[in-house]
Amino acid sequence: MPLLKIDRLSRSFGPTRALAGASLELNAGEIVALMGANGAGKSTLVNILSGTLDADSGVIALAGRPYAPESPAEAADAGVVTVHQSTDRVGAPGLSVADALLLNGYADGSAPFFLNRRSIRKKAQDILTQAGFDLPLDLDFADLPAADRQLVAIARAVARKASVLILDEPTASISGPESERLYAILKRLRGEGLAILYISHRIADLEALADRVVVLRGGQVVGTFNRPVDFDTAVETMIGRSLRSARPDARLPVGAPIFEMRDISLIPGAKPFDLDLHAGEVVAISGVLGAGKSRLLSAIFGNAALAGGTMRLDGRPYAPASVRAAIDAGVFMAAEDRHRSSLMPADWPGSSLAATISLPHLAKWFSSGLLLGGREQAEAERAIHRLGIRASGPNAAMASLSGGNQQKVILGRWDVEPSRLLLLDEPFQGVDVGARHDIITAIRANTERATLIATSDPEEALEVADRILLIDHHTLGSARPAPSPSFEAAH
Amino acid sequence: MTSIENQASTVGAAKPRIALEQLRTTVRNSAVFILLAVLIVGFTIAEPAFINLANQMSILQAVSVVAILGAGVTVTLAVGGFDLSIGAVAASSVMAASYAMIVLGLDVFTTVPLVLAFGALVGLFNAFLIVRLRVPDLLATLAVMFLLTGLQLIPTAGRSISAGLILPDGTTATGAYDPAFLRIGRSTLLGVVPTPVVIMILIAIALYILTEHTRIGRLLFATGGNEVATRLAGASVPRLKTLAYVLSGTLASLGGIIIAARVGRGDISSGGSLLMDAVAASLIGFAVLGLRRPNVFGTIVGAVFVGILLNGLTMLNAPYYTQDFVKGAVLVGALALTYGLGRNTR
Numbered sequence: 001m002p003l004l005k006i007d008r009l010s011r012s013f014g015p016t017r018a019l020a021g022a023s024l025e026l027n028a029g030e031i032v033a034l035m036g037a038n039g040a041g042k043s044t045l046v047n048i049l050s051g052t053l054d055a056d057s058g059v060i061a062l063a064g065r066p067y068a069p070e071s072p073a074e075a076a077d078a079g080v081v082t083v084h085q086s087t088d089r090v091g092a093p094g095l096s097v098a099d100a101l102l103l104n105g106y107a108d109g110s111a112p113f114f115l116n117r118r119s120i121r122k123k124a125q126d127i128l129t130q131a132g133f134d135l136p137l138d139l140d141f142a143d144l145p146a147a148d149r150q151l152v153a154i155a156r157a158v159a160r161k162a163s164v165l166i167l168d169e170p171t172a173s174i175s176g177p178e179s180e181r182l183y184a185i186l187k188r189l190r191g192e193g194l195a196i197l198y199i200s201h202r203i204a205d206l207e208a209l210a211d212r213v214v215v216l217r218g219g220q221v222v223g224t225f226n227r228p229v230d231f232d233t234a235v236e237t238m239i240g241r242s243l244r245s246a247r248p249d250a251r252l253p254v255g256a257p258i259f260e261m262r263d264i265s266l267i268p269g270a271k272p273f274d275l276d277l278h279a280g281e282v283v284a285i286s287g288v289l290g291a292g293k294s295r296l297l298s299a300i301f302g303n304a305a306l307a308g309g310t311m312r313l314d315g316r317p318y319a320p321a322s323v324r325a326a327i328d329a330g331v332f333m334a335a336e337d338r339h340r341s342s343l344m345p346a347d348w349p350g351s352s353l354a355a356t357i358s359l360p361h362l363a364k365w366f367s368s369g370l371l372l373g374g375r376e377q378a379e380a381e382r383a384i385h386r387l388g389i390r391a392s393g394p395n396a397a398m399a400s401l402s403g404g405n406q407q408k409v410i411l412g413r414w415d416v417e418p419s420r421l422l423l424l425d426e427p428f429q430g431v432d433v434g435a436r437h438d439i440i441t442a443i444r445a446n447t448e449r450a451t452l453i454a455t456s457d458p459e460e461a462l463e464v465a466d467r468i469l470l471i472d473h474h475t476l477g478s479a480r481p482a483p484s485p486s487f488e489a490a491h
Numbered sequence: 492m493t494s495i496e497n498q499a500s501t502v503g504a505a506k507p508r509i510a511l512e513q514l515r516t517t518v519r520n521s522a523v524f525i526l527l528a529v530l531i532v533g534f535t536i537a538e539p540a541f542i543n544l545a546n547q548m549s550i551l552q553a554v555s556v557v558a559i560l561g562a563g564v565t566v567t568l569a570v571g572g573f574d575l576s577i578g579a580v581a582a583s584s585v586m587a588a589s590y591a592m593i594v595l596g597l598d599v600f601t602t603v604p605l606v607l608a609f610g611a612l613v614g615l616f617n618a619f620l621i622v623r624l625r626v627p628d629l630l631a632t633l634a635v636m637f638l639l640t641g642l643q644l645i646p647t648a649g650r651s652i653s654a655g656l657i658l659p660d661g662t663t664a665t666g667a668y669d670p671a672f673l674r675i676g677r678s679t680l681l682g683v684v685p686t687p688v689v690i691m692i693l694i695a696i697a698l699y700i701l702t703e704h705t706r707i708g709r710l711l712f713a714t715g716g717n718e719v720a721t722r723l724a725g726a727s728v729p730r731l732k733t734l735a736y737v738l739s740g741t742l743a744s745l746g747g748i749i750i751a752a753r754v755g756r757g758d759i760s761s762g763g764s765l766l767m768d769a770v771a772a773s774l775i776g777f778a779v780l781g782l783r784r785p786n787v788f789g790t791i792v793g794a795v796f797v798g799i800l801l802n803g804l805t806m807l808n809a810p811y812y813t814q815d816f817v818k819g820a821v822l823v824g825a826l827a828l829t830y831g832l833g834r835n836t837r
Contacts, residue, residue: 303723324725335723342723344716347783350709351716359713360724362706369705 001064003028003195004080004164009058010219011044018044020219021058026164031186031196033206035238036216037459042199045216046168049197050082051075063163076104081157082166087149090156093142098124100141100152104160131155133185147178154185158194165189166197169288171205183208202288203231235458249444250466253278256315258450259300259421264309266292266299270474272309277421280447284465285454285476292474293454294336297423300452301333302326313420327360330420334410334427336454342410346399353401354380354394357413364417383412388438404435411439415446422446424453428460440464520781522828523789527796534803541806548685554772554798555691556581556746560765561772561790562698563739568773568785569702570735571715572621572628577743578766579639580613584747586643588672589652589757596666603672603748610744613639614737621736622729636766644759652757668755676752687749691791694742699787711735715785764815771818772797775825783829797821 002025011019019041026032036042047053049060051069060067062078069075072082091100101124105111112119124137133155135148144152150170157165167186171179186196186209198209206213206229215223215237223237257276265272270292277283285293298304300311302320311318313329320326326333335341344351350359358365358376365375380394387408391401398406407427414422424443428436440463443451455461461468470477518525534541560577567574584606591602613635620631648659656664678686702708713721714731722728750761775796776789800821801814809817 301723322725322727323723324727327725333723335719340717340719342717342720344713344720348716349703349712349784355709359709359720359726362709366706369707370700371704371706371709 002026003063004067004197005061006045006049007059007061009045009048009060010056011048011053012056017219019048019055019058022216022219022221024214024221026195026197028163028195029190029193030211031190031198031209033210033213034197034199034216035206035213035234037238037457040216040238041219042216043168044219046082046166046197046199049075049080049164049166051080076157076160076162079161079163080166081160081162081164082168083150083153083157083170085169087146087153090149090153091141091144093140095141096120096137097135097139097141097144097148097152098137100144101127101135101137101155101159104156127155127159131158131185132188133181145178147182150182151185154189158189162194164195164197166199168199170198171200171202171288179205200288203235206231240459251280251282252466253281255279258314259318259452260312261300262310262312264296264299264311264476265307266295266474268307270307273476275469275476277450277452279450281467282444282451282453282465283467283469284461285452285469285471286456286458286461287471288456291471293456293471294425295474296471296476297333297335297425297452297454300326300421301331301423303333330418330449331423332360332414332417332419332421333423334414334425336425336429338406338410338429342413343398343406346397351398352394353384353389353391353396353398353409356398356409357383357416360413361417379416380412383409383416387412387415387442402432402435403430404432404438407431408435408439408442411442415442419449422449422451424451426455427453428455428457436460436463516781519778519828522781523775523779523792523796523825527792527799530796530799530803534799534806538803538806541803544683546802548683548688550798550802551688551691551795552685553802554794555685555687556749557765557768557772557797558691558791558794559694559742559749560746560769561776561794562694562787563742564769565773565776565785565787565790566698566702566711566735567628567739569708569711569715570732571718572732572735573632574614574617574736574739574743575629575632575766575770576613576617576635576639577739577746577769578762578764579636579643580610580740580743581747581750581765582762583639583643584610584744585751585754585761586647586652586757586759587744588748588751589668590646592668592672593652593654593656593666593757594646594658594664597669599669599672599675602669603675606744606748607741610740610742610747611737612740613744614740615733617740618729618733618736622732647757649759651759653755673752673755676749676754687753690745690749694745695787695791698738702787707731707734712784768794768797768818771822774822778825778829781829793825 004026006022006024008021008023009019010017010021022041022045034042044053048055051072051074062080067078069078069080075082091097091103098120102111102120105123121137128134131154133151135151154165170182190196198205200206210229211227213225213229213234214221215225215234217238217240223234225234253276255278257278259277261275263272263274285296287293295304299306302323302325313331318329320329320331343356350356354376357380366372377394383389384391384394389405389408389412391405398409401409407429411427427439431439443464453461453464531542540546560581563577564574587609588602588606591597591605597605617632617635620626620635621628647656650656654667658664675686680686680689702711710721710726710731711734713724713726714728718728721731746765747762751757754761772794773785773790775793776786777783779786779789779792782789797818800817804813804817805811
């Protein structure tokens with residue numbers, strides 16, 4: 001009998017079916033890897049298992065008994081513990097690592113009311129001994145590296161006598177040696193009879209760990225691969241088509257490059273790489289979260305420093321000291337997470353569609369300093385028309401627009417003025433299929449500039465780009481033309 | 492999930508709810524003006540002298556300093572900060588102006604620029620703490636407030652400054668207030684409008700245009716709305732924040748100059764309630780026009796509102812010690828109006 005048996009689980013959000021009858025079994029002493037593109041239903045499945053979401057239909061059985069947790073605490077009591085991708089909520093700055101390990105005990109009242117340093121240390125050490133690894137107990141949690149925070153969460157899971165451990169992209173933001181350490185720990189826990197559900201895109205992870213790979217697409221399990229896993233087929237199953245079919249209209253780089261990077265190190269110690277971008281070319285950089293995509297784009301945009309290497313724009317040396325310098329040189333960037341990086345709060349000055357577009361161009365459009373004349377409105381009208389933005393007009397509040405239309409406005413902001421290089425970080429975040437198509441058309445319509453897109457979703461990369469490059473551990477993989485994009489682990 | 496459910500129920504009961512929301516919005520946007528009209532009519536009926544032009548001007552004169560300081564706070568609120576040092580800047584500017592004229596014997600043309608420069612310098616120091624050392628706004632300006640409150644006592648060994656002041660070294664100060672300086676606080680335009688009111692109106696118009704209708708104003712609000720977005724749009728957030736604090740420091744010292752010119756001496760206790768009154772004016776301003784954000788026009792209306800209320804109550808013989816209670820009640824009411832009634836309109 002499987003330890004965890006998920007049977008035809010479904011969950012809809014409005015008209016969207018995030019899970020459409022997914023079935024999955026997990027045995028004790030087994031590591032099952034769950035693969036799926038963005039929107040495949042991974043998060044929904046994890047959220048249901050960890051008690052933050054309810055299923056619409058379907059049954060889950062844990063050790064033969066029905067399992068339907070109402071809250072993460074209830075899930076943990078039943079023995080299902082989830083280690084989330086962002087581990088900063090495992091503890092809090094100002095608490096020691098020992099405190100973070102004992103936090104469950106503090107919260108549920110099983111720890112004594114009066115605490116002293118020695119008893120805390122001893123109890124925390126017991127937990128670590130049980131989990132089988134060591135952590136600096138007296139360190140402030142804020143100073144603990146991401147990889148160690150993850151171990152705090154894992155140790156807490158072991159201490160709570162978890163039988164099922166769910167890990168959501170655990171290696172996304174940690175280094176190679178740290179991943180190796182995590183693999184060893186997880187294998188040992190498997191040996192002790194823990195069932196582990198491991199969510200990751202990273203082939204290296206899956207090769208090292210997975211006993212089985214389950215592929216999720218469109219809210220259903222579309223394939224299960226046993227060891228030895230054929231990862232090419234698994235990836236093709238995940239994105240639902242052959243890897244070989246790139247865009248039919250893919251352009252090959254011609255002429256001198258607009259933008260050249262030589263011997264670039266994103267962080268000290270990372271393997272240096274080169275990158276050339278040509279006019280009219282759309283290049284996608286794909287890799288997991290934390291692989292260095294955003295850092296690369298930020299460095300080109302003058303918002304982060306390179307650890308080494310040189311850049312040239314139109315043949316001239318290019319080393320922007322600030323975002324302003326980059327913009328003035330014709331290098332534009334729409335950063336990831338539009339709410340954090342581009343939009344004003346609702347009802348705040350500058351939260352309208354027109355003001356969102358004009359923000360970087362105010363100095364150019366209103367050289368007198370006074371916001372007079374209709375330039376802002378006219379440019380917004382133009383962008384609405386060109387990108388097919390659905391809004392009541394230039395003065396529409398951004399908050400009233402759908403995600404796809406908001407993203408079109410952000411693209412419009414950087415499209416109203418001519419540029420040499422356009423950087424787009426996750427431009428399809430929270431964008432529906434229709435809007436995605438419009439955005440891709442708009443990106444590819446401009447052949448004057450080079451476009452560099454960072455995306456963690458290989459399917460999006462295939463859809464938009466002429467070339468796809470893989471980034472891992474802050475190093476760009478070999479540049480190959482689109483007909484043979486590589487999803488091999490770039491080590 | 493909850494948002495989807497909310498949307499569904501909104502669609503279900505669309506019509507009555509839209510009418511109700513429109514009513515709510517109208518009430519929220521004009522509430523302060525309706526109350527203002529009610530107050531004026533009420534006070535006039537109860538005490539006809541209230542509506543006299545002279546009384547109206549005295550109300551405006553009384554609120555002019557608070558309004559100018561409030562406008563400064565509004566600019567710092569726009570960049571997402573908060574300047575708590577303005578009251579202390581104004582108070583130490585009163586001392587600085589008096590010291591410059593009475594002890595150093597300077598005239599109006601040197602004193603005024605000197606004191607304004609002092610205010611700007613304090614603003615620059617605030618900005619240094621906040622932008623460079625990354626001290627949180629409230630803490631930095633609170634610390635500077637303490638610093639200035641103490642600093643203003645040192646040159647005179649804790650004495651108030653008036654003509655004939657005996658200095659710490661035993662000598663007697665020989666200077667006096669420049670009559671031209673006193674005119675800043677005591678003269679009137681065309682015999683009707685007091686000069687401080689004229690200054691207040693000019694400052695209000697200038698700052699209104701700056702914040703609402705210029706590129707810089709848009710960027711100031713952008714900084715307060717989303718710092719990351721402002722930086723990624725190519726603007727210099729440190730420079731914008733510095734500008735805001737320098738503006739607010741300079742305006743506070745202007746307020747100090749007006750007080751000094753009206754009182755004609757450097758009292759160590761001057762400017763006691765200035766900070767709270769100015770902050771209250773700008774927070775009441777959030778409710779004006781239902782903007783729910785710092786805005787210069789609202790701040791001026793907020794200051795005038797409190798001024799009218801206090802003046803009217805004083806005419807009706809309300810004891811002076813109820814004033815702070817009244818101000819507090821107005822502030823609580825305005826904030827409840829801003830946030831409580833505004834909640835359901837989105």
